[in-house]
Amino acid sequence: METFLQVLIDGILSGMVYALVAAGLCLIWGVMDVINFAHGEYLMVAMYVSYWLGFLVNVDPLVSTIAAGVFIFGLGALTYKLIIRFTIGKPGLVALLATFGLAVFLKNLCMNQFSPNFRILSDTWLGGKTFHIGGIILAVPQLMAAVLALVVVVLLYLLINNTRFGWAVQATAMDRDAAELVGINTERIYILVFGIGGACVGIAGGIMPSYLAVHPEVGSMFGLIAFVCVAMGGFGSIPGAFLSGILVGVVEALAGFYIAPVFKYVAVFGLYLAVVFLRPKGIFGW
Amino acid sequence: MIDPILTVSDLHTGYDGVPVVFGISLEIMPGELVAIVGANGAGKTTTMRTISGLLRPFRGRITFLGKEISTLPAHQILRLGISYVPEGRRIFGKLSVKKNLYLGAYAQESQTEVKRRMDELLEIFPVLRKRANQRAETLSGGEQQMLAIARGMISKPKLLMLDEMSLGLMPSMVEKMMETITAINRSGATVLLVEQMVQEALEIAHRGYVIQNGQIIQSGQASQLLDSEEVRKAYLGM
Numbered sequence: 001m002e003t004f005l006q007v008l009i010d011g012i013l014s015g016m017v018y019a020l021v022a023a024g025l026c027l028i029w030g031v032m033d034v035i036n037f038a039h040g041e042y043l044m045v046a047m048y049v050s051y052w053l054g055f056l057v058n059v060d061p062l063v064s065t066i067a068a069g070v071f072i073f074g075l076g077a078l079t080y081k082l083i084i085r086f087t088i089g090k091p092g093l094v095a096l097l098a099t100f101g102l103a104v105f106l107k108n109l110c111m112n113q114f115s116p117n118f119r120i121l122s123d124t125w126l127g128g129k130t131f132h133i134g135g136i137i138l139a140v141p142q143l144m145a146a147v148l149a150l151v152v153v154v155l156l157y158l159l160i161n162n163t164r165f166g167w168a169v170q171a172t173a174m175d176r177d178a179a180e181l182v183g184i185n186t187e188r189i190y191i192l193v194f195g196i197g198g199a200c201v202g203i204a205g206g207i208m209p210s211y212l213a214v215h216p217e218v219g220s221m222f223g224l225i226a227f228v229c230v231a232m233g234g235f236g237s238i239p240g241a242f243l244s245g246i247l248v249g250v251v252e253a254l255a256g257f258y259i260a261p262v263f264k265y266v267a268v269f270g271l272y273l274a275v276v277f278l279r280p281k282g283i284f285g286w
Numbered sequence: 287m288i289d290p291i292l293t294v295s296d297l298h299t300g301y302d303g304v305p306v307v308f309g310i311s312l313e314i315m316p317g318e319l320v321a322i323v324g325a326n327g328a329g330k331t332t333t334m335r336t337i338s339g340l341l342r343p344f345r346g347r348i349t350f351l352g353k354e355i356s357t358l359p360a361h362q363i364l365r366l367g368i369s370y371v372p373e374g375r376r377i378f379g380k381l382s383v384k385k386n387l388y389l390g391a392y393a394q395e396s397q398t399e400v401k402r403r404m405d406e407l408l409e410i411f412p413v414l415r416k417r418a419n420q421r422a423e424t425l426s427g428g429e430q431q432m433l434a435i436a437r438g439m440i441s442k443p444k445l446l447m448l449d450e451m452s453l454g455l456m457p458s459m460v461e462k463m464m465e466t467i468t469a470i471n472r473s474g475a476t477v478l479l480v481e482q483m484v485q486e487a488l489e490i491a492h493r494g495y496v497i498q499n500g501q502i503i504q505s506g507q508a509s510q511l512l513d514s515e516e517v518r519k520a521y522l523g524m
Contacts, residue, residue, distance in 0.1 A: 167385050168392060171378045177340055178376035180360035181369075182437065183393030187359075 002135045007257045008250060009136060013146040015249020017204050020149035021222050022229035022241040023156055024200030028076075030236025031173040031193045033092065034084055037099040040223020041106040042198050046072050046205025047214040048110060054121045054209060061210040062125055062144065068206025069199040076198025077191050084194065085187075103223075111216040118213040126210050141211035145204070152203055156196070157238045169193060173236060201226075221265075228272045234285030243283060247271070289352065291316045291445055291476050292337070292368075297346035299336040305344060306332045307500040314445065314478055319471040321479045321487040321508065324497035325520075330480040331373055333497070334449050337478075338370035339363040351444070365393045367444035373453060373480075375434045379423030383414055383433055386422050390437035400440070407436045410469070428459040432466070439470065446470065447478045452486065464490050488512045 025039045046068035053064040083102060087095035121127070129140035160166035171179040172189045179186050205219075212218070229248055233240025248268050255267030275283065290313040300306035307329040314320050322330050335341045337348055339360035348356045355363055360370075378386050387407065391400040408415040411432045417425060422433060431451055438446055448467065452460040460483065468490045471477045481487035488494050491508040496517060504511060511517050 164388065164392065167381060167389055170381060171389050174378050174380060175376055177360070178372065178378065179389075180340065181338060181364060181372060181376075182389050183361045183364040183441065184389070185359075185361045 003257075006136050007253050009138065010142075011250035011253030012246055013139075013142045013249070014253065015246035016146035016149040016153075017208070017245075018222070018225050018229055018249050019242040019245025020152055020204040021201050022226040022233070022245045023153050023238050024197040024204075025226045026197075026230045026233065026236060026238055026241040027156070027160070027169075027193055027200070028197035029230055031169055032084070032088075032190055034087070034095045035092065035099065035227075036079075036194075036197070037096060037223070038079065038103040038106060039197075039201060039226055040219035040221070041103045042072050042075060042201045042219070043205040043208075043222050044110065044214070044216060044219030045075065045106060046202040047208050047212075047218060048114065049202075050206040051119055051121060051209045051214045054124065055119075060125045061121065061207050065148065065203050065206030069203040072202025072205070073195040073199040075202075077195040079198070080191050080194035085190070088190075107216050107219075114216070116216055118215045119209075120213045121209045124210040139211065141207075145207045145211070148207055149204060152200060153238065153242050156200065157242075159196075160238060165192075225268070228268065230282075232272055232275045232282055234282030237282070237284035240282055240284030288315060290314055291351060292478070293347075293349045294333070294337065295347045295349075297333065297336060297348065298344040299332055299341055299346070300344065301332070301341070303344075305500070307336070309346070310497070310500070310502055312495055312502065312505070314476060316444075316476055317471075317474065318493060319467070319477045319479065319491050321481060321491035321494040322497060323481055323484040323487050323494055323511075326482060328497040329500040330497055331449055332500075334370060334447055334478075334480055335372075337363075338368060338372075338447065340370075361393070364441065364443075368447065369438040369441055369443035369445070370447040371434050371438035371449060371451070373450040375430045377422045377430055377433050377437065379421065381422060382419050383422055383425070384418045386433055386437050387414075387440055390440035393441055403440050403442060407440055410466075411436050427454050428456075428462070431455060431459075431463060435466065435470075439475070443475070445476045445478060447480070449480045450482060451479070452481060452483045460486060484517065485512070488517075 021043060025036060028034055028036050049068040049071050050061045050064040053059040053067060054061060079102060083098050084095060087098055126141040126144055130137050160169055168184045169189055172184060172186045176186050225248055229241050229244040233244035251267050251271050252264045256264035292314040294310060294312045297310045298305055298308055310333055324330050336343050339358055343356050350366055350368055387404050394400050413429055414433055414436060425433060451463050455463060464486055467477060467479060479487055479491060488508040488511055494508045494511045495502050496504040504514060
């Protein structure tokens with residue numbers, strides 16, 4: 001029983017980070033109907049930002065996660081201004097291929113600049129620290145990442161549902177022309193949404209180097225899992241993405257431990273297929 | 287002499303390079319209720335969408351209170367004082383009635399003023415007060431139309447443009463809608479009304495323009511247009 005609880009908690013903790021990555025994607029996908037294939041690479045860039053800040057100027061990931069969030073906010077806004085806005089109103093495949101190109105570019109740029117080597121930060125504030133509840137061991141870096149993810153997702157949810165800006169975002173998602181007609185600068189909303197979506201994944205990526213190695217391929221699987229969470233949670237639903245993130249984390253941990261590590265993604269994608277088969281609009285889909 | 291609030295001169299416009307409207311010119315004076323009438327596909331909505339900034343004109347000039355607005359985006363035109371209530375209601379269905387109204391006043395900085403204005407509008411449309419916290423998509427067709435108008439009015443526009451307000455409503459509701467539009471105009475708002483229901487629109491309007499195939503074929507006092515043989519034959523089936 002203790003082992004089961006340990007695996008379950010590990011799954012929940014990693015699931016919360018998935019949830020934050022997915023929440024950012026969910027916002028971009030839900031509002032702009034743009035499938036951002038570079039979302040996982042945003043995470044990878046954020047991890048490098050945090051890693052280099054730690055390595056070169058000794059800033060702990062707990063602090064540099066903010067810098068990574070701001071950096072990826074800028075990268076997201078820039079992606080919109082330089083790429084996405086030219087794809088609005090065109091078939092969905094155009095934005096999808098454009099962001100796929102961006103993903104390949106970012107990955108290869110980092111490969112070229114930083115080599116494919118795995119890099120890990122040592123001597124971080126939280127590195128290696130654990131605490132025990134009964135027989136359960138909680139790794140502090142993962143716990144802190146999960147708490148941070150939870151806080152950011154809750155703030156994002158409150159921003160979208162309880163503020164005038166959030167209502168404007170929802171209005172833009174529902175009907176861009178009608179939103180313009182009530183005085184909403186939808187172009188600005190799009191830039192901010194792409195930026196905020198990026199900031200979410202930036203914050204998640206920023207804290208990860210305290211427990212996960214950085215390398216140019218690290219974002220790919222996170223990006224894919226974020227897509228699964230958004231589709232499973234329901235198009236544009238932040239609570240749905242959050243719940244799916246945790247579900248994915250738990251299934252991944254349980255399957256990895258009780259079946260075999262190589263089967264963990266088989267279980268995750270099996271769950272995804274089952275959900276979209278039974279409920280194509282996702283758990284919280286409209 | 288009073289200057290027109292809105293002047294449209296030689297407007298050519300359409301969609302994706304395909305012209306729909308060919309050289310329309312019109313003027314709206316402050317305090318007027320003007321109707322643009324015509325058959326489906328005549329170019330009425332295209333004209334309205336261009337004035338509101340949703341479409342860029344191919345040629346021609348639109349001025350509002352003496353300022354050229356032809357190339358401004360819709361959100362800036364709203365801030366200048368033109369509110370367009372589009373065809374098909376276009377309310378934000380998944381948001382509550384109250385949130386829809388708040389969004390109508392998105393450009394308004396003072397929240398005290400927004401609350402005061404919302405109270406005024408809920409007096410005019412009492413049914414919306416009862417449904418304030420309900421999702422807008424759950425309202426009936428007529429109630430949704432009321433909400434669309436109220437949302438268009440909350441920013442206190444200098445010119446309110448209403449597009450096909452009668453569409454999809456039962457006759458008793460159309461009558462009520464026309465009464466509401468008349469009351470809005472009497473309260474001092476300038477109204478530009480686009481309608482396929484020619485008789486009903488011209489009955490409440492001061493002046494009218496008749497559009498056919500993207501061109502104005504007649505204009506004048508609404509009563510004169512109602513008496514016109516051509517209008518009666520083409521649109522009233524008489």
